[in-house]
Amino acid sequence: MQVLGIALYECRLIIRERVFWVLSALLTALAWVLLEWPLLPYKDPFTVISTEMKFLGLLGSFLIIFLVVPACLREFQTGFDMVWARSFSHYSFLIGKILGTAIAITAAHLPAIALLCAVVIRFFGFRFLTLLSYMCGVALIPTVAITFAVSMLVSLLARHRLLAYIILIMLRAGITTQVDILQLGNIALQGFYTSSVVRFGPDSSLVFTNRKFYALLTCVVLTFTSVLFPLLLPRRTRLGILNLIALTMVTLALLVGVSQEASDFQEAVSRSTLRTPSVSPAPHPTIEVYTLNVVVDLDDEFISGQAEINLHTNSEPLSELSLGLNPGLRVLALEVEGGNGYLEGDKVLFDTPIPSQQSIKMILRYEGTILVSHDAYNSSLPREYRSALPGGYLGQQTFYLTYPGNWYPFSHLGAPANFTLSILGEPNSTIVSSASQTSLEAGKQNFIWSSPLPSPLFALTESNNKADWPNVTVLMPPAYEHIAHDVILAYVDSAFKLDQELQRLSGQPLQAVVLPLIRQSLYDSKTGTLFLSETVFQQYRMNFYYANEPRQSIYHRWATESMIRIWWCQAGECLPTPPFIGFAYEAQGDAVTETLLSYLALRLAEPYVGGDFIVREIQERITIRCSPELYVNSPYPYLGISPSSSLFIRLHRLWERVGPEKFWEFTGIYQATYGKEAPTLLEFEAFTLSATGLPLPAVDECAH
Amino acid sequence: MIIVDHISKQYVSNQLALDNVSLKIGNGVFGLLGPNGAGKTTLMRILATLIAPTTGYVSIKGYNVLTHPHEIRRLLGYVPQEFQLYPHLSAWEFLDYMAILSGMGHARRGRIDEVLHQVGLAEYARRPLKGFSGGMKQRVAIAQALLHKPEVLIVDEPTAGLDPGERIRFRNLLVELGLDSQVLLSTHIVSDITDTCAHLAMLKHGKIHFHGAPSQMIALASQSVWQITVPSREIQAFQRDYTIVSSVADQNRDTMIRVRFITHKSNVPQDAEAVEPTLEDAYLILTGCED
Numbered sequence: 001m002q003v004l005g006i007a008l009y010e011c012r013l014i015i016r017e018r019v020f021w022v023l024s025a026l027l028t029a030l031a032w033v034l035l036e037w038p039l040l041p042y043k044d045p046f047t048v049i050s051t052e053m054k055f056l057g058l059l060g061s062f063l064i065i066f067l068v069v070p071a072c073l074r075e076f077q078t079g080f081d082m083v084w085a086r087s088f089s090h091y092s093f094l095i096g097k098i099l100g101t102a103i104a105i106t107a108a109h110l111p112a113i114a115l116l117c118a119v120v121i122r123f124f125g126f127r128f129l130t131l132l133s134y135m136c137g138v139a140l141i142p143t144v145a146i147t148f149a150v151s152m153l154v155s156l157l158a159r160h161r162l163l164a165y166i167i168l169i170m171l172r173a174g175i176t177t178q179v180d181i182l183q184l185g186n187i188a189l190q191g192f193y194t195s196s197v198v199r200f201g202p203d204s205s206l207v208f209t210n211r212k213f214y215a216l217l218t219c220v221v222l223t224f225t226s227v228l229f230p231l232l233l234p235r236r237t238r239l240g241i242l243n244l245i246a247l248t249m250v251t252l253a254l255l256v257g258v259s260q261e262a263s264d265f266q267e268a269v270s271r272s273t274l275r276t277p278s279v280s281p282a283p284h285p286t287i288e289v290y291t292l293n294v295v296v297d298l299d300d301e302f303i304s305g306q307a308e309i310n311l312h313t314n315s316e317p318l319s320e321l322s323l324g325l326n327p328g329l330r331v332l333a334l335e336v337e338g339g340n341g342y343l344e345g346d347k348v349l350f351d352t353p354i355p356s357q358q359s360i361k362m363i364l365r366y367e368g369t370i371l372v373s374h375d376a377y378n379s380s381l382p383r384e385y386r387s388a389l390p391g392g393y394l395g396q397q398t399f400y401l402t403y404p405g406n407w408y409p410f411s412h413l414g415a416p417a418n419f420t421l422s423i424l425g426e427p428n429s430t431i432v433s434s435a436s437q438t439s440l441e442a443g444k445q446n447f448i449w450s451s452p453l454p455s456p457l458f459a460l461t462e463s464n465n466k467a468d469w470p471n472v473t474v475l476m477p478p479a480y481e482h483i484a485h486d487v488i489l490a491y492v493d494s495a496f497k498l499d500q501e502l503q504r505l506s507g508q509p510l511q512a513v514v515l516p517l518i519r520q521s522l523y524d525s526k527t528g529t530l531f532l533s534e535t536v537f538q539q540y541r542m543n544f545y546y547a548n549e550p551r552q553s554i555y556h557r558w559a560t561e562s563m564i565r566i567w568w569c570q571a572g573e574c575l576p577t578p579p580f581i582g583f584a585y586e587a588q589g590d591a592v593t594e595t596l597l598s599y600l601a602l603r604l605a606e607p608y609v610g611g612d613f614i615v616r617e618i619q620e621r622i623t624i625r626c627s628p629e630l631y632v633n634s635p636y637p638y639l640g641i642s643p644s645s646s647l648f649i650r651l652h653r654l655w656e657r658v659g660p661e662k663f664w665e666f667t668g669i670y671q672a673t674y675g676k677e678a679p680t681l682l683e684f685e686a687f688t689l690s691a692t693g694l695p696l697p698a699v700d701e702c703a704h
Numbered sequence: 705m706i707i708v709d710h711i712s713k714q715y716v717s718n719q720l721a722l723d724n725v726s727l728k729i730g731n732g733v734f735g736l737l738g739p740n741g742a743g744k745t746t747l748m749r750i751l752a753t754l755i756a757p758t759t760g761y762v763s764i765k766g767y768n769v770l771t772h773p774h775e776i777r778r779l780l781g782y783v784p785q786e787f788q789l790y791p792h793l794s795a796w797e798f799l800d801y802m803a804i805l806s807g808m809g810h811a812r813r814g815r816i817d818e819v820l821h822q823v824g825l826a827e828y829a830r831r832p833l834k835g836f837s838g839g840m841k842q843r844v845a846i847a848q849a850l851l852h853k854p855e856v857l858i859v860d861e862p863t864a865g866l867d868p869g870e871r872i873r874f875r876n877l878l879v880e881l882g883l884d885s886q887v888l889l890s891t892h893i894v895s896d897i898t899d900t901c902a903h904l905a906m907l908k909h910g911k912i913h914f915h916g917a918p919s920q921m922i923a924l925a926s927q928s929v930w931q932i933t934v935p936s937r938e939i940q941a942f943q944r945d946y947t948i949v950s951s952v953a954d955q956n957r958d959t960m961i962r963v964r965f966i967t968h969k970s971n972v973p974q975d976a977e978a979v980e981p982t983l984e985d986a987y988l989i990l991t992g993c994e995d
Contacts, residue, residue: 002804002805002807005804006799008799009804012793012797013792077788078788079784079787081749081754081784081787082782082787082802082849084754085754085777085784085805086802086804086805087774087777087778087780087805088807089774093805234754235753647826681904
């Protein structure tokens with residue numbers, strides 16, 4: 001009761017100080033400014049909430065120093081003898097003070113959090129309050145807690161307000177120079193941003209290891225403060241030796257925990273920053289037969305496999321062959337028939353080179369886990385800086401294996417013709433795949449494919465969020481609970497159908513796919529696997545004011561933009577998916593190819609979005625071209641005057657004149673002619689005339 | 705019983721604040737008299753368990769201040785010489801907080817009203833302390849010391865900011881409290897001691913210069929206090945030769961001043977007449993005249 005009473009008055013004393021209200025007002029103002037109200041209707045809740053949490057943590061932790069230090073040192077000033085002459089236990093006083101200050105800090109954040117809650121409910125709905133509280137727990141609270149604990153300790157040691165401010169601000173500034181500004185907000189070693197939970201990378205365990213580290217560190221600092229507290233009091237204190245010993249032991253135990261967590265975290269970080277193993281250059285032999293059996297154990301995040309492969313050497317003798325296995329996988333046994341092969345590192349070496357035009361057979365057993373570079377899926381990082389490791393991700397809640405991937409040997413030589421996958425784990429996990437034979441044994445699901453492997457291979461998650469789908473069942477990862485299942489299904493639907501459609505057009509399976517798995521626009525640059533991006537989706541929504549279009553339509557629209565480029569990349573130059581519709585990368589000059597692909601994407605989406613959607617987009621493009629002033633407040637006001645927008649309209653006119661079949665034929669010729677090098681607009685006009693016999697229709701004059 | 709046995713206190717700055725001080729303080733109001741810097745506050749703070757003596761032994765009600773500070777704090781009410789209140793709390797809230805710190809339970813609410821009434825602040829109970837005058841703050845400080853009905857009350861210069869009416873009321877309060885508990889009153893205002901204390905000690909330069917009843921201290925000044933009427937033009941010269949206690953203009957003769965002064969019997973001027981000494985005279989003799 002005494003502790004609660006002290007806490008109550010400590011809180012009351014802080015709340016009645018002017019600095020509390022100034023702090024609270026500043027935090028609320030910060031939250032208000034970060035909301036960017038004009039753009040708010042177009043933003044996604046992840047962006048809004050994570051930005052708010054990041055910056056409230058960053059600036060809020062600076063501000064709370066000015067609240068904690070005076071509160072902590074209040075009774076340490078001269079003139080408080082009447083307090084210290086009273087018979088309270090110093091631990092009760094300390095705990096009450098910590099509790100009261102913590103309540104006051106929480107209260108200071110309440111208006112900002114209330115504002116956020118109101119915004120989230122108003123713009124995104126009640127269900128996103130869960131996300132808000134989650135992000136609060138992951139980002140804001142640990143930051144505030146560690147800052148609070150450190151501020152208390154420094155204040156008590158400094159025993160002087162100004163000195164404490166200087167030390168704490170210097171401490172923060174020191175961290176600023178050491179780590180990224182966003183990490184600064186959370187006093188993170190590597191930043192908790194290296195995880196899918198807060199947008200980067202698939203390894204969410206990093207977040208929790210990191211947060212556990214800071215939670216423990218906060219406990220260490222607070223316990224250490226309580227060990228020191230009796231020694232710093234402005235009154236004679238008879239130290240309870242047993243208490244001191246107990247507290248010291250707890251501090252030491254926590255320190256051991258902290259160092260353990262730090263070491264785990266560093267290990268996790270180093271695992272996630274693996275570099276791609278080098279693959280030996282040509283000559284590559286040809287695969288004759290490749291049979292692969294893989295067992296995935298979800299509980300242990302473990303994969304084991306056996307590969308039987310028959311190779312036929314080319315014109316040159318073969319002396320070594322790279323395995324190309326993920327560094328998390330190790331080879332248990334290697335048998336080579338037709339040569340003396342042995343294993344050295346990531347390579348199979350042959351004592352005597354295998355002569356040209358000869359066959360060998362290898363049987364290889366391997367096991368381990370799949371390690372993923374934390375920057376492999378970060379599309380915001382330039383491709384050349386990414387240490388992409390193809391293969392996917394294996395975790396207790398989710399796994400996905402991309403094709404081709406480093407989860408089986410010799411993936412650079414080709415895919416296995418016969419592939420059996422067995423999954424150990426909770427049988428309510430379900431596969432997303434095309435055309436596989438499945439069977440169910442006790443505690444095991446078996447999937448058998450025969451060549452060719454499906455492009456969208458599979459994505460498996462453990463969750464109860466089932467949604468039925470013809471031929472496949474999709475399970476939502478927990479992170480996707482907020483997104484309506486039908487939206488995900490619509491997206492998966494378009495991805496699968498586009499895959500089939502583009503395979504039909506190009507005559508070959510797509511080598512890359514789009515999977516709806518991760519929040520950020522994540523891209524495995526080696527496999528070309530592009531993951532659904534909520535952020536990009538929102539950018540699409542903002543562009544051309546699609547705000548009123550159904551969510552599904554925009555998913556389809558974005559999916560087709562991605563898939564058409566992947567398809568184009570297989571035969572022509574690889575073009576990145578634009579961050580929003582209508583955007584053309586400057587490097588493309590007249591952006592003829594990009595505009596053509598974008599128009600084709602719109603047409604590919606037609607079965608899913610409907611003809612009216614196409615009419616509306618074309619009309620929007622015409623309007624924005626002729627009345628750009630109407631789009632001044634658009635996030636992308638320059639889009640209307642870009643040459644690609646005019647060309648888009650002209651391509652639409654051409655489609656209407658020649659019809660779909662002729663247009664696709666025209667596209668095929670264009671790909672054969674300009675696949676590797678984009679033409680200028682004049683060249684394209686000449687090409688259109690020769691290929692279709694019709695001039696590229698002129699764009700309508702604007703009626704002013 | 706408070707026992708102070710040969711205690712000394714030397715601060716880090718090497719200043720010797722108390723030098724081998726010994727006292728035995730029984731029930732009732734005990735006065736600690738001394739000029740500024742005599743070591744009164746140091747002694748009070750040692751008794752209040754805020755600082756430790758460098759040497760010596762101090763016990764209160766049988767508890768050693770070094771080994772049982774927590775027990776002593778339960779028995780103790782302390783009004784420091786200089787104090788700060790929480791300006792944003794009301795008087796009631798402040799006392800409530802102090803009562804919580806003293807470990808008082810729900811009964812504290814009634815007790816708070818009682819002490820507020822005792823110090824005459826009942827009608828200001830809900831007003832923030834930042835609006836209180838110096839005297840009102842002093843009364844709040846006294847109230848907080850009385851909250852938990854202490855067996856030992858230590859008050860350090862408590863009447864400094866009080867007006868005459870408040871001072872009288874406070875003295876009466878101390879006497880009343882002294883009936884049931886020990887009250888240790890530290891002051892340099894002699895009249896506070898005169899009116900309240902049955903026993904007193906006088907500290908000077910960290911040493912006890914007197915310990916006994918006020919009447920015994922007054923007796924030290926007998927045949928040392930005199931009165932004479934001198935022309936006003938001679939007062940300067942008179943002041944050089946004698947320690948003047950007081951001087952009052954003669955109501956019948958404008959040019960004459962009636963002077964009360966201290967001097968040794970052998971040095972008394974002609975026409976001076978002996979007067980009854982007071983405690984203040986004795987205090988002056990013990991502090992100034994001896995020097």
